[in-house]
Amino acid sequence: xxxxxxxxxxxxxxxxxDQVEAMYDNPLAHSDRAYLDKAHELSAxxxxxxxxxxxxxxxxxxxxxxxxxxxxxDLNDKLATLETAVKVVEDGAAGIQAATEVIIAVRNLxxxx
Amino acid sequence: MALxxxxxxxxxxxxxxxxxxxxxxNQILPLIDQLGQTGAGSTKRLHDFYDRVNQIHSQINIDYQxxxxxxxxxxxxxxxxxxxxxxxxxxxxxKLLIESSGEIGTSRTGPYYPKDVxxxxxKCGSLLETYAVKLRLLANSTSAVExxxxxxxxxDRLKVLGDTVSQLKYPDAKAAGTQIQKMGNIVLLAxxxxxxxxxxxxxxWSHQVVENNNKIVDEICVALSDDCKLTSKRVRSxxxxxxxxxxxxxxxxxSKQQQxxxxxxxxxxxxxxxxxxxxxxxxxxxxxxxxxxxxxxxSRLFQEIAGRADHG
Numbered sequence: 001x002x003x004x005x006x007x008x009x010x011x012x013x014x015x016x017x018d019q020v021e022a023m024y025d026n027p028l029a030h031s032d033r034a035y036l037d038k039a040h041e042l043s044a045x046x047x048x049x050x051x052x053x054x055x056x057x058x059x060x061x062x063x064x065x066x067x068x069x070x071x072x073x074d075l076n077d078k079l080a081t082l083e084t085a086v087k088v089v090e091d092g093a094a095g096i097q098a099a100t101e102v103i104i105a106v107r108n109l110x111x112x113x
Numbered sequence: 114m115a116l117x118x119x120x121x122x123x124x125x126x127x128x129x130x131x132x133x134x135x136x137x138x139n140q141i142l143p144l145i146d147q148l149g150q151t152g153a154g155s156t157k158r159l160h161d162f163y164d165r166v167n168q169i170h171s172q173i174n175i176d177y178q179x180x181x182x183x184x185x186x187x188x189x190x191x192x193x194x195x196x197x198x199x200x201x202x203x204x205x206x207x208k209l210l211i212e213s214s215g216e217i218g219t220s221r222t223g224p225y226y227p228k229d230v231x232x233x234x235x236k237c238g239s240l241l242e243t244y245a246v247k248l249r250l251l252a253n254s255t256s257a258v259e260x261x262x263x264x265x266x267x268x269d270r271l272k273v274l275g276d277t278v279s280q281l282k283y284p285d286a287k288a289a290g291t292q293i294q295k296m297g298n299i300v301l302l303a304x305x306x307x308x309x310x311x312x313x314x315x316x317x318w319s320h321q322v323v324e325n326n327n328k329i330v331d332e333i334c335v336a337l338s339d340d341c342k343l344t345s346k347r348v349r350s351x352x353x354x355x356x357x358x359x360x361x362x363x364x365x366x367x368s369k370q371q372q373x374x375x376x377x378x379x380x381x382x383x384x385x386x387x388x389x390x391x392x393x394x395x396x397x398x399x400x401x402x403x404x405x406x407x408x409x410x411x412s413r414l415f416q417e418i419a420g421r422a423d424h425g
Contacts, residue, residue, distance in 0.1 A: 018346075072240055
């Protein structure tokens with residue numbers, strides 16, 4: 001089942017659920033047993049449709065997860081490489097900090113402390 | 114002269130980098146930050162929502178038993194297409210049931226939504242959260258920024274010291290000062306080289322990651338948002354059904370005697386209040402808006418990145 005079709009089916013079932021709510025909201029549902037039973041029957045039928053769409057969605061989501069997991073692994077690889085690059089910058093900075101020792105030596109040499 | 118030229122080149126490169134970084138900061142980084150904030154904690158919210166819905170469905174079944182009825186509105190009941198539906202809707206449902214291979218993802222005896230149904234949703238939700246949080250990490254690297262600041266500061270200090278030393282009236286002072294100043298330029302060059310690498314990784318990869326994932330993020334967000342809405346509507350419908358049953362039960366001839374009993378009346382009111390609180394809770398716990406927001410932010414991010422690529 002195509003993903004956009006599952007979306008359309010979801011919207012279809014949502015509309016049916018609104019129909020169920022409308023029946024339950026009807027004052028007849030508070031006083032007429034036969035009417036309430038019909039509302040329950042509609043609710044059970046819509047429940048079936050809802051469960052069917054959600055079953056399809058489970059398959060769809062499992063497929064998405066498989067595809068997305070590969071991309072997340074790729075993202076993790078990229079992050080690991082970035083961390084290495086950041087380390088390069090930090091190591092560079094640490095090396096440069098060592099140059100402060102040169103500054104101190106020069107300051108001492110010329111007596112400008 | 115060579116030193117002046119070198120300084121001019123460096124300052125031109127630095128300006129270009131600052132301008133580029135500024136463009137990125139204004140448009141793309143805030144969107145990535147918002148996406149990361151939206152995704153953080155979303156898996157737990159999604160998981161809690163389905164757990165709560167299952168608890169409420171179980172409670173609905175127990176409450177039906179308390180008033181001596183079988184839950185009439187379970188999808189596993191024998192109900193066929195309802196006569197309250199239009200012929201078109203009946204036909205669409207029949208087709209839907211055939212296409213879903215007749216498997217119904219809810220249970221009569223166990224939890225309404227079985228473990229595998231919930232885990233498929235939570236897994237996708239968890240991947241979205243991981244994606245958003247790591248994309249944010251990829252696009253923002255504070256340690257590199259801190260290094261850059263530290264190095265830039267050192268470069269400034271070397272320049273000032275070089276000037277000071279050059280002006281001293283000691284033998285070789287001018288030569289020593291020039292050396293110190295050159296050291297400052299080397300510091301700047303080395304730093305810019307490393308920063309350029311990090312910047313390349315941050316921007317190029319962040320953009321590439323967003324482009325690669327745009328379609329699948331869009332589809333997962335639509336699927337999860339739809340599913341949360343359906344789940345919420347189903348439990349609300351069943352709560353409404355139970356509410357009506359209570360009204361019938363307590364209004365029936367058999368219970369009229371009991372109704373005169375204050376404690377029975379109190380119980381009735383408590384049950385109705387419980388149903389109302391469930392309805393309100395489901396409304397507030399439903400994370401469908403979160404996935405709509407996530408989808409919108411990612412789509413805007415993708416458009417920003419595509420727009421930048423179009424304009425070179």
